[in-house]
Amino acid sequence: MKTNTLFNNFLKASLLVFVLAFSACTEDDGSKFTPGQDGFFIVNEGAWGNANTSLSYFDKATLTVTNNLFETNTGRPLGDQAQSMTVFNDLGYIVVQNSSKLEVISTLDYSSVATISEGLSSPTYFLGISANKGYVSDWGPDGVTSSIKIIDLTTNTITDSISTGAGTNQMVLVDNMVYAANSGGWGYDNTVVVIDTETDEIIKTIEVGDNPSTLAVDKNENVWVTGNGLTDYVNAENSTPAFLAKIDSENNTVELKINAPETGIGPSRLNIDSEGKTLVFKYKSGISTAPIEVTSVSDFTEIIAADQFTSLYGFGIDKSENHIIAGDAPDFTNPGSIKRYELNGTFIDQYTVGIGPNGIAY
Template sequence: MFPRLPYPALLTRLTFTGITALTLLGCDPKTTEVPVPEVRTNSVFIINEGTYNQPNGSVSVFDVAAAKVTSPDIFQAANGRPLLSNVTQSMTVVGQQGYIVANNSNKIEVVTLPSFKSVGTITAGLKLPRYLVAASADKAYVSEWVTPTFPTPGPGRVSVIDLRTNTVTRTIVVGKAPEEMLLAGGKLFVTNSEENTVTVINTATDVVETTLTVGPAPASLALDNNGRLWVLGNGVTNYSNPALSTKGSLTDFAPTPPYTVRKRDFASDLGYLARLRTNGTRDQFYVKTDAAVYRLSPADAALPTKPFLTRGSFDIYGLNIDPNDNTVYVGVAPTFTAPGKFIRYTSAGKAIDSAAVGIGPNGFIFY
């Protein structure tokens, strides 16, 4: 893996399903019926990052009821051509459309659901896009690194996108290497992963309102069931001088001024790819590292020290929780040149099953 190059990791419950409808290619006896995949309810999209600097990122579909992967590469199956995504970073569903963010390809592929047919590509002006969140059916925000984080990260930005025309209408300068974002109380909260800050943008004016100090290397955030916002700081490992490493942390605050923050530290740093996720009722948080998943309640007095589940192979790459039944989905990436897999666990941490998918499964989208 390349921990400081632009690749890879809120998310809305989205479901997607398998392959059913058939299209006839006419009456020519030489033609055959070709199955046209469709995305149906009670399914999961698996976001497969692909090999860094190779356009082989993809999206797989898992049918929950059938307990099987019904399409290893749904875009290829639906469109007859590859996604051509160099680092498939994330995907967001807005209404009847899906927005697939291809980080190193500087584009967002737009598909219609349930057919998963491509209906457009957003490319103009995008620079290393990471995550997209929708403020409405017509407006979205996209975090962008702008420049690679190695060797020296520069200021990032958030672009405002008109979803009616799929065009960028405005850019907002934020901190270095912005990652995941969250909308709450008319504000957009942006994690700046190469700093220890969260940028707060007023969504009525699209102007930066303030910048909050949190733990080092924040990259993900979530709301709890009381409306408080929690930010995971991954911490930083200094390999040349371990004494300069910083610890991982959780910071929480009400998403309204004066943004009084409380920060608590883990025992050590959590790794560059650590992420924070929550269950459907938002009363349980899950923290992913590369070797373990921890679970805690927002009401807990102390941060967890015992993992909810572990993998000694240090290959945990993606994590999300099915909001309907609290099934835990863990993406596993043994390498970035061969297919990965995902494992499903019960809410008690017992493995249910697993399935092979694309390279580097970094996220799960439920519909």
């Protein structure tokens, strides 16, 4: 009996080795895109109104960039002012704000899967909720009356809408709750709304500070927020500084808020490292970091100075390697570049991309 058991175990082990070996061969033929591991997409925003937005792809194996990826593979231009891109379930969701649409592509062969435009006015970000449901934040036709559109991902149609606030921007998912930042759009707001994805209803509205915009979730599932503050060009005394705040997701209260020492210097463009321990953000036109134990501006550490860029625009974190991918946009007429850095700010390399690189997706 013992001999038979050993023999059966040997057969099972041999079969497992064969299956793993076969899987490795079939998945390593270049046809399967592994987000982050194989490479990442670069969203080139382009100039508002010029319809010169584009998509690039960085291949880690060859250390090369392919530009105009969308147009080359679909035979048509991407549109006007791409705000963001999210990879979800082997599909890339590209939000093209001034063209009022969401382009869906395959990450396997870059072919067009769908174009969602009916019901969208000024979309900004996409967030996958489940296999058949996604959210898209939308500023609305006036840039103020914003909402989150609920998308059926099986039919690629909008099924419903959630009224949110002014200029709804980034969204993050914590368990079954979505946190959405109301950046103000063409107006003003100071809130983050919390949405129960099972009912698609707002369960709480949290006041965090003037014009919150970007979000990140740390290892403790706290939600971090950066806000642009308020600039009053008529009455300067009414202006408020940009800020960094932390929301405790257990009770949905603001646990910490750090104001910048003066207006117009950040923090903004918030990201977080792969371990959820280090905040990475734009500050004073360069890039700084702070631990999630941060308590004041004195805990900010500049790792990449502003003089390393012609003009730092957007950036993201390639979490497969913890590399900072910074977009340098000299203007909105000529091609920009991406610059790769270690998390400590050590420069790696740079590549030419499209006009106005504002972020990455993988």
